[in-house]
Amino acid sequence: MFPLTINGIGPVGAFGAGLADFKDALTGSRKITPEITRVTTQNGDCDLPVFRADTKPLAEFIKPRKLRRLDNFSRMALLGSALAVADSAVPLNGSRAGLIVASAHGASATTFAFLDSVIDDGDALASPTLFSNSVHNAAAAHIAEHFQITGPTLSLTQGRNSLAPALLTAALWLQKGLVDTVLCGVVDCYCEVLGYCWQSYQPKCRMKSPELIFGPGEGSFFLRLSRTEKTFEPAKYGYLKRLEFDRTTLPETPFICSGNCGRYPLSADEMNPGKRLPFDTTSLCGHLPVAAGFDLAAAIALLHNQESSNGREKSAAAVLPSPTICCWEPRIEYRRKPLTGNCYWVTNHADLNLRKQA
Amino acid sequence: MRVRISGIGALCACGLDLESAVSALFQERRPPAAARRFQLHHPQDYPVFELPPSGLDKPDKNQPWLRTSRLAVAAAAAALEDSGWSKEENNLHQLSKLKVGVCIGTTVGGSMNDEKFYRDFREAKTPGLQPIDRYLRSNPADVLADVFKLSGPRLTVVNACSSGSDAIAIGTEWIRSGVCDLVLAGGSDELCRVTCNGFISLMVGDRKPCRPFDESRNGLNLGEGAAVLILESKNLYSQRTITDETEKNRNPSLFIAGSGSACDAWHLTAPHPEGRGLKQALKQALDDAEISPEEIAFINAHGTATKNNDLTEGKVLKDMFPQTPFFSTKGHTGHTLGAAGALEAAFTAALLKMKKIPPSAGFKYADPAINHTPTTTRQTIDGNFALSQSLAFGGNNSALIIELGGE
Incomplete structure (x- = not known):
C-alpha cells in the first residue's frame, strides 16, 4: 500500500498560499499578521488574534462568476487543491482521479449563517443556498466539478485526527487501482462561534502574555498523491512512507507535533528534544484542529529544502539524523489518556527499492 | 475477495431491531407524523419518520453524546451480539486486542449546529459550552471505538446521503487489505430541526407520505436510524469459537x-x-x-x-x-x-x-x-x-x- 509518491502540495493559510509562501513563513522571512477580533466570554473581553486565510489567489484558477457561489470553506479547499495540481505541473485526468476532503468542523461559518436565516426570517424562509453550502461534502462537490473528478470522492470528519484516515483511504484507492492519483487534503474555517469557544476554553486571555501570541486559525492543505511504482521517477516531494494508527510509543525518528498551542502541555517524553523537532506550525496558521496537515507540509518542506535562515529551523535541520520525518498526531481528548496517536512518516530519499516494487 | 458480514444491527422508524424492521417492510406502512422531539414552523406540516419512544431519547451520564451516536452505539451493540462477539465479556476483551476499525457514515452527527446555543450566542448571552462539549465528544466513530475499547482506524464519513454505503465500502477495503481483522461499518443519523428546515428550504420535502418512483411523487420525508455491519476477516472468523446458536443464525453466510x-x-x-x-x-x-x-x-x-x-x-x-x-x-x-x-x-x-x-x-x-x-x-x-x-x-x-x- 505504501509508499505513496507526493507529486504536488497546496498549503493555504494566514501565511499565504503555496509552498513558497509557506516556506518563507517557516523560515521567518515572511511576517504573519493575525486579525485582531474582540471576543466576549464568561471570562471577560479579549482581543483575539485570528489567523485568517486569504483566498484571493483563487481568482487565478476560478472564473469570478463561479467564485461568487463559494463560501470561505469551499474557497480554501478549492484553492488548496488547485495549488496542489498546479504544483505537480501535470494536468489532472479527472476520470482517473479520486478526491478526499477531511475536516473537523466542516463549513461551520456557513452552518451558522444558515441558522441566521432561520432565526431572522423564520423556518419557512430559511436560505437554500446557505443550507446546501453548509453540507459537509459541498466543498468536495465544488472541487470535483471544477476538475471533473469522476472517481471516488470522500468527505470525512475525525476531529484533530482527520488526516490519518484520509491518507489511509488514498493509499487503499491507489493500491486497488481505482484511480491513478488522489487529491487528498484537510480544511477548517474560522467563524465567530469558534472564536468564542476557543477563548472560552482558555484559562485566561493569552494576549496578556506577549510571548504567546497565538489564536484560532483556518486554512487548508492538499497533497497530490500517486502510487510510487507507477511513477518510476523521483518524487517531487518525496514519499509518504508509512502510516500507523493508535501508536502508544513515541516515534523512533525525528517528529513534528504541533497544533496544541500549549493548551495541553506535552509530557517530558513528548517534549524529548532529541526527537521532537523544535518548531510549531501553529505560529504560521493559528490553532486549528486539522493542524496536522501543516505539520506534514512542514515535514515535506524541511525535507525538500533543508536550507533555513531562521535559527529555530536551523536547529531543526541540525537534528535530522535521517532523511525521514514523522508527523505525530496525538489523540488528545478532554481528559489525559495514555499516550496514543497516529503517525505518518515522510521521506525524501528513494531508499525504497522502487525497481523491485515495480 | 468476499468479506464476511458476521453480524448486523439496525434500528429505524419501522422497527427497533433488524428483524422487526424487515418484517414491517411486508406490512401496511406506518405513516410519518409530525416530529415529536422538536417543532417546525411552516404553513403546512412536513411529516417525518421518527423512532418510537425509547431509552435512546435523552442523553444520560452513561451515554452523554448526541442522539446520532447513541443510535450508532445501539446498532453496533446489536450487531456485535448478532456476530457472537458480545456473548461473553472475554470475547470483548479479545476484541480489544485485535485490529478493529470503525467506519461510520453520518450527516447530523458531524455538524456543530446547536440552535439554542447559537440563539444565546447571538444575543450576547455568553452561553455555557455544554452543547459544544457534547458535540466534540460525539464523533460517531470515536464514540464506538471508545465504548467498545477498540484499537484501529476510525473514520466518520460525511458524504451526505451515501455516507452509510461508502462507510461499508471503506470498511470492506480495510479487511481486504489486512489493515483490520474486524470492522464496525455502517451509518447513523438523528432527526434534527436544522436539517429538516434545510431540506424544506430546498423544496424537496413532501407534506404527504413519500411515494418513491410514483408518478405523483413530490419529495421525501426525513427519517432517523442506524445500522452497523460487522465485517470480519476470513482468518479471524475461522479461528474464533462459534457457538451453536450464532452458527445457526449465520447460516447461510452473507458477504x-x-x-x-x-x-x-x-x-x-x-x-x-x-x-x-x-x-x-x-x-x-x-x-x-x-x-x-x-x-x-x-x-x-x-x-x-x-x-x-x-x-x-x-x-x-x-x-x-x-x-x-x-x-x-x-x-x-x-x-x-x-x-x-x-x-x-x-x-x-x-x-x-x-x-x-x-x-x-x-x-x-x-x-x-x-x-x-x-x-x-x-x-x-x-x-x-x-x-x-x-x-x-x-x-x-x-x-x-x-x-x-x-x-
Whole structure:
C-alpha cells in the first residue's frame, strides 16, 4: 500500500498560499499578521488574534462568476487543491482521479449563517443556498466539478485526527487501482462561534502574555498523491512512507507535533528534544484542529529544502539524523489518556527499492 | 475477495431491531407524523419518520453524546451480539486486542449546529459550552471505538446521503487489505430541526407520505436510524469459537462481494441527468464482485421520492438492469441521510437471506418519464446476489453488492 509518491502540495493559510509562501513563513522571512477580533466570554473581553486565510489567489484558477457561489470553506479547499495540481505541473485526468476532503468542523461559518436565516426570517424562509453550502461534502462537490473528478470522492470528519484516515483511504484507492492519483487534503474555517469557544476554553486571555501570541486559525492543505511504482521517477516531494494508527510509543525518528498551542502541555517524553523537532506550525496558521496537515507540509518542506535562515529551523535541520520525518498526531481528548496517536512518516530519499516494487 | 458480514444491527422508524424492521417492510406502512422531539414552523406540516419512544431519547451520564451516536452505539451493540462477539465479556476483551476499525457514515452527527446555543450566542448571552462539549465528544466513530475499547482506524464519513454505503465500502477495503481483522461499518443519523428546515428550504420535502418512483411523487420525508455491519476477516472468523446458536443464525453466510463509488462532477444538488456517476459506480461494483448484471436478484434502490433522484435512478436501472426487480424502503423509514446506505444494506442482506422482497411502499402509478416500475407485491427471489445503491448530494454515488453463501 505504501509508499505513496507526493507529486504536488497546496498549503493555504494566514501565511499565504503555496509552498513558497509557506516556506518563507517557516523560515521567518515572511511576517504573519493575525486579525485582531474582540471576543466576549464568561471570562471577560479579549482581543483575539485570528489567523485568517486569504483566498484571493483563487481568482487565478476560478472564473469570478463561479467564485461568487463559494463560501470561505469551499474557497480554501478549492484553492488548496488547485495549488496542489498546479504544483505537480501535470494536468489532472479527472476520470482517473479520486478526491478526499477531511475536516473537523466542516463549513461551520456557513452552518451558522444558515441558522441566521432561520432565526431572522423564520423556518419557512430559511436560505437554500446557505443550507446546501453548509453540507459537509459541498466543498468536495465544488472541487470535483471544477476538475471533473469522476472517481471516488470522500468527505470525512475525525476531529484533530482527520488526516490519518484520509491518507489511509488514498493509499487503499491507489493500491486497488481505482484511480491513478488522489487529491487528498484537510480544511477548517474560522467563524465567530469558534472564536468564542476557543477563548472560552482558555484559562485566561493569552494576549496578556506577549510571548504567546497565538489564536484560532483556518486554512487548508492538499497533497497530490500517486502510487510510487507507477511513477518510476523521483518524487517531487518525496514519499509518504508509512502510516500507523493508535501508536502508544513515541516515534523512533525525528517528529513534528504541533497544533496544541500549549493548551495541553506535552509530557517530558513528548517534549524529548532529541526527537521532537523544535518548531510549531501553529505560529504560521493559528490553532486549528486539522493542524496536522501543516505539520506534514512542514515535514515535506524541511525535507525538500533543508536550507533555513531562521535559527529555530536551523536547529531543526541540525537534528535530522535521517532523511525521514514523522508527523505525530496525538489523540488528545478532554481528559489525559495514555499516550496514543497516529503517525505518518515522510521521506525524501528513494531508499525504497522502487525497481523491485515495480 | 468476499468479506464476511458476521453480524448486523439496525434500528429505524419501522422497527427497533433488524428483524422487526424487515418484517414491517411486508406490512401496511406506518405513516410519518409530525416530529415529536422538536417543532417546525411552516404553513403546512412536513411529516417525518421518527423512532418510537425509547431509552435512546435523552442523553444520560452513561451515554452523554448526541442522539446520532447513541443510535450508532445501539446498532453496533446489536450487531456485535448478532456476530457472537458480545456473548461473553472475554470475547470483548479479545476484541480489544485485535485490529478493529470503525467506519461510520453520518450527516447530523458531524455538524456543530446547536440552535439554542447559537440563539444565546447571538444575543450576547455568553452561553455555557455544554452543547459544544457534547458535540466534540460525539464523533460517531470515536464514540464506538471508545465504548467498545477498540484499537484501529476510525473514520466518520460525511458524504451526505451515501455516507452509510461508502462507510461499508471503506470498511470492506480495510479487511481486504489486512489493515483490520474486524470492522464496525455502517451509518447513523438523528432527526434534527436544522436539517429538516434545510431540506424544506430546498423544496424537496413532501407534506404527504413519500411515494418513491410514483408518478405523483413530490419529495421525501426525513427519517432517523442506524445500522452497523460487522465485517470480519476470513482468518479471524475461522479461528474464533462459534457457538451453536450464532452458527445457526449465520447460516447461510452473507458477504460484501463488491462495491463501487463515483462522482457525477456535475452539480451541488442535482444528479447528472443521465446518471453518469451512478452508472460508473454500478459498473465498478459489478467488476469488483466479478459478476454480470443478470446475476443480481434484486435491487434496493435509493428511491427518495424526489423528482430528480427517482427519474435519474429509474432510468439507469432500466438501462442497466431491465429485468431485475427493484424497490425503495424509504416509504417505511423515511430518508435517514447518513444512515440510509447502511440501513438499506442491512435490509438487503436480510431480504437476500429470506429469499423474498417487499412491494415498494408508496408506489401506485408508474411514471411514463421513468418507464420502469418497482415491485408492487411481495415476490420470492432466486439468486445469491443483491444490490443496494445510494445517490447523494454533491454528486456522490455508491453501490454495494451483497452475496449469500459465497466465500
